[in-house]
Amino acid sequence: MNADTVKIIDLKESILADNDADAEVLRGELRKKGTFYLNVMSSPGSGKTTTILALLKELPKDIRVAVMEADIDSDVDAKTIAAAGFDSVQLHTGGMCHLDADMSRQGMRELPGDYDLVILENVGNLVCPAEFDAGASKNLCILALPEGDDKPLKYPLMFEKSDCVVINKIDAAPVFDFDMEKATEAIHKRHAGIPIFPVSAKTGEGVEPLAAWLASEVWAWKS
Amino acid sequence: MNADTVKIIDLKESILADNDADAEVLRGELRKKGTFYLNVMSSPGSGKTTTILALLKELPKDIRVAVMEADIDSDVDAKTIAAAGFDSVQLHTGGMCHLDADMSRQGMRELPGDYDLVILENVGNLVCPAEFDAGASKNLCILALPEGDDKPLKYPLMFEKSDCVVINKIDAAPVFDFDMEKATEAIHKRHAGIPIFPVSAKTGEGVEPLAAWLASEVWAWKS
Numbered sequence: 001m002n003a004d005t006v007k008i009i010d011l012k013e014s015i016l017a018d019n020d021a022d023a024e025v026l027r028g029e030l031r032k033k034g035t036f037y038l039n040v041m042s043s044p045g046s047g048k049t050t051t052i053l054a055l056l057k058e059l060p061k062d063i064r065v066a067v068m069e070a071d072i073d074s075d076v077d078a079k080t081i082a083a084a085g086f087d088s089v090q091l092h093t094g095g096m097c098h099l100d101a102d103m104s105r106q107g108m109r110e111l112p113g114d115y116d117l118v119i120l121e122n123v124g125n126l127v128c129p130a131e132f133d134a135g136a137s138k139n140l141c142i143l144a145l146p147e148g149d150d151k152p153l154k155y156p157l158m159f160e161k162s163d164c165v166v167i168n169k170i171d172a173a174p175v176f177d178f179d180m181e182k183a184t185e186a187i188h189k190r191h192a193g194i195p196i197f198p199v200s201a202k203t204g205e206g207v208e209p210l211a212a213w214l215a216s217e218v219w220a221w222k223s
Numbered sequence: 224m225n226a227d228t229v230k231i232i233d234l235k236e237s238i239l240a241d242n243d244a245d246a247e248v249l250r251g252e253l254r255k256k257g258t259f260y261l262n263v264m265s266s267p268g269s270g271k272t273t274t275i276l277a278l279l280k281e282l283p284k285d286i287r288v289a290v291m292e293a294d295i296d297s298d299v300d301a302k303t304i305a306a307a308g309f310d311s312v313q314l315h316t317g318g319m320c321h322l323d324a325d326m327s328r329q330g331m332r333e334l335p336g337d338y339d340l341v342i343l344e345n346v347g348n349l350v351c352p353a354e355f356d357a358g359a360s361k362n363l364c365i366l367a368l369p370e371g372d373d374k375p376l377k378y379p380l381m382f383e384k385s386d387c388v389v390i391n392k393i394d395a396a397p398v399f400d401f402d403m404e405k406a407t408e409a410i411h412k413r414h415a416g417i418p419i420f421p422v423s424a425k426t427g428e429g430v431e432p433l434a435a436w437l438a439s440e441v442w443a444w445k446s
Contacts, residue, residue: 147268
């Protein structure tokens, strides 16, 4: 895909009263089509785009993948993904702080092909996106090491709703007082047993096991 | 104040339809009382509490100050402030992603004294708090250097509504590709001419000029 031709889609606010029911419908449709939908959430600047890029490079090549980049404004992220050679669309929320199932559907409609995996980069926000079921097969949350090991205690719902946590920017560990054991304990207090992947999306460290987890989830979804 | 006796206030959702009008009323009341109200906003983990603590230590001792720590859950931040010897209350939003004027009022009512300066640490969120006028005299936004220099482009409203931007964690500059000039330009594109203070709340670097700015705003408010 050419970065200059990236589509920008202005999302309309959903009129459906029952987003939870709609999210279940979307999940059913996607399972039937064999499309795994990964919802990536984090605070602003935790490295969502960089992590997605690193993941795309490590995923098995036979997985057909597209990325939806949600942002309040700007189109830099979708261009970054397209420049790496992957299908992507830019979703503009027009100030809205989250995506729901119907907005997911609006975005998917604009993707040009059929995919085994659609990745959504949600709006950077550790609060609101956790409250709205986007209809995803799985939710992934990124916690960047500079944000501190106490975030799972302060933003409990995000960690409860996530199926996988990525701890990003581990290359910056020497300059921050981040206690990996304390973070792991706090995450598991919110969501017992969920997988935690310490990575540096920048250097690529730790991305392989994360890609393996995602690939296995994609194949399990299709079987 | 004793950290063990920190009050926890469960905020009630406001029933007022017109928050903007209510915020103006609150601002008027506070000006009459001579209380400057500073609303501190940022992403989760940008260092709001640490910056507030560093500020408290640098402020002139004749400014009577209290801190309201808003959080979805947990009471660690108010305890941290109280342990440093300052009056503080913990506000629980019960899942809400922002504070508005009426919630500010609910918190102030529980503070034990009269103050020249009340500092609110808003919920960690770079989106929603910008949409709700808390009735503050001035809004301060913290951008942590690890979050990247592109954030003002992606979260425009936060920077438009802020009166002052702190760029925190500058001690981590060697391990991040953060372009201070680019960040300054992006911030001023959103809000021409607003003051920007690069600081390390951890080491104290740059906190003095920030404290001087705040002190001058407090005195200007009372005159």
